[in-house]
Amino acid sequence: MDTQQEWENGWWLHARRAFSPNFSPREAHEKITLAVIHNISLPPFEYGSGAVEQLFTNTLDAAGHPFFSVIHELRVSSHFFISRTGETVQFVSCDDMAYHAGVSSFRKREKCNAFSVGIEMEGCDFEPFTDTQYTALTALLAALSAQYPIEAVTGHQDIAPGRKTDPGHFFDWQRLEEAGLPVVRDAG
Template sequence: MKKFPLATLAILATLLAGCATPPPPHLDTSLTARGQSSRVKFIILHYTVADLQRSIKILTEQEVSAHYLLTDTDEPKFYALVDENRMSHHAGVSSWKNFSNLNPASIGIEIVNAGYTDTPQGRVYAPFKQAQMDQLIPLLKQIAARHQVPPQNILGHADIAPQRKQDPGPRFPWRQLADAGLIPWPDAGQVMAQRSLFDVQLPDMFWFQKKLAEHGYAVPQTGVLDEATRNVLFVFQSKYRQSKYDGEPDAETAAILDVLTRPASPPAPQPSPAPVPVPVTVQ
């Protein structure tokens, strides 16, 4: 057997010690910090513009991803593709109110849907199956409760990227989400009252742009009805007035926008309880 000098053995021992994996640090999890919150502030809804198999391939093999994929099968189900504690790549360049780059702060849900088809008569959007909504609404309620996501932060991809996205499109049944208490919705009576005023005098473009920005959209503040502003109006109308979404400012759009951006009314004062008589003991 070949013998190595002691100096060589010492060097070899040092090298082997350096290659050894150190033991993991001991983590004491008996304490919990009070100052913490979920990273999730938003839930963003998308359509896939692809069939189920292609949607799966795109969302699992490419850089784009989502936390959940809702199928369009006869009995729709969810694929959980990314853990809620991790970031998925679904929002891209995005903003809402004072937030930008929403990927790290959101959960993305992709819904299998054909999106739209361009025809000689115009763009035709594909409907969503009611069975999909029956699965989506309970999941949204669970996610919102789990992460304390407020109703105003459950949005479509088009809301956070109106210059480049239209999903989930004007056939998505937002009103069902409103009826389930998941998103804000304008009161019809207030809208009608405001519309009668705006029918007489339509606000100028500065007003529309200011109100759209108050609602949350990234929109130019130029006072000019440019293409960017039309795109934002289209997205707003396709969500809150799905009977007409032409991107044109009109009295009904102004009324809906005005109602949605009104400050919340303070709760009505509650009457003080009547004093409880103190029993008197007669000696």
């Protein structure tokens, strides 16, 4: 499939769609030059619950887990989520701005949400990600790089140092480098 047939209005056709209301239009002149890798698990350190999708779609039940009562009113999102099984879900069109980076800076440019795509990996800082996730991530990043002028792939910890630690020290950046992706760990 050529790259023109892989995308429709910022939606990657190889991802399952789950629409998040938590986004803003991207400025018309803004180019997507950065991909930011995150990790997330809900409840913390548990996988496969569906709670990440519920959080990003504002349907998380506050009574479903003690931690959910703390976060259920957050209005956050990411463009993509890759489960432990490798399923890729898209919540926000890449043509729009998802709310994934928060207070952030890349190469002295503030507010990374404006010019980045956020990719959440189901996981945590304390254990490795799955081979299936890396396969899905590499395919997604290749498709993003073919469609948009991606100049760098970095971690949330690199654009928000001291505030964020994800995707964590178990994330295998070398796999992305070996796939020819433009990994940048020094976001300064």
